[in-house]
Amino acid sequence: xxxxxxxxRPRAGALRLHAVAGLALVAALALVQPGSGHAATAFEPAQTxxxxxxxxxxxxxxxxxxxxxxxxxxxxPRKVKALEELLALQGPVRLNFVAQRDIPGTDLGVSxxxxxxxxxxxxxxxxxxxxxxxxxxxxxxxxxxxPGETFAMEYLPGKGTTFYxxxxxxxxxxxxxxxxxxxxxxxxxxxxxxxQLKEALLR
Numbered sequence: 001x002x003x004x005x006x007x008x009r010p011r012a013g014a015l016r017l018h019a020v021a022g023l024a025l026v027a028a029l030a031l032v033q034p035g036s037g038h039a040a041t042a043f044e045p046a047q048t049x050x051x052x053x054x055x056x057x058x059x060x061x062x063x064x065x066x067x068x069x070x071x072x073x074x075x076x077p078r079k080v081k082a083l084e085e086l087l088a089l090q091g092p093v094r095l096n097f098v099a100q101r102d103i104p105g106t107d108l109g110v111s112x113x114x115x116x117x118x119x120x121x122x123x124x125x126x127x128x129x130x131x132x133x134x135x136x137x138x139x140x141x142x143x144x145x146x147p148g149e150t151f152a153m154e155y156l157p158g159k160g161t162t163f164y165x166x167x168x169x170x171x172x173x174x175x176x177x178x179x180x181x182x183x184x185x186x187x188x189x190x191x192x193x194x195x196q197l198k199e200a201l202l203r
Contacts, residue, residue, distance in 0.1 A: 060200025
């Protein structure tokens with residue numbers, strides 16, 4: 001036997017170690033991959049707004065890169081599968097949100113304004129600047145939303161959109177039907193903040 005000969009074959013123990021490490025890596029990657037859009041929050045199947053019964057149209061999770069930001073639910077007078085159907089509905093509409101991580105209030109407000117800009121005309125943005133400025137103020141006035149805390153948007157025909165944080169209305173309703181359509185397009189427009197979330201809300 002040659003005392004200076006070293007086997008180039010990997011030892012069984014080393015192979016097992018590499019296999020375990022590989023499986024651990026796969027599992028870790030699976031944990032951080034964006035999901036299918038399904039919300040972890042168990043939203044109520046129905047709600048009532050100003051005496052009008054609403055059904056849960058769909059719910060999902062907003063991701064930023066691989067991180068969960070918030071769960072979201074869309075409540076409508078009847079089930080719809082397209083934005084055009086939703087805009088044609090007569091009656092109130094409600095959007096419920098549950099934070100899934102710390103969300104700075106300013107970041108949330110700015111992200112809404114960015115979503116409005118991505119899905120609205122320059123003329124619409126100009127015309128509804130006061131309402132959008134108020135939207136920023138509502139969320140910027142709060143340092144952050146913590147995991148589990150809630151916010152909501154509720155549209156009533158003829159009155160406008162009321163914003164809620166932890167169940168409390170944040171001032172008078174804003175805008176009109178056109179403005180609420182702009183708000184809806186943040187998630188349901190041609191440039192939604194999260195395509196999988198859009199699909200989940202309109203399933």
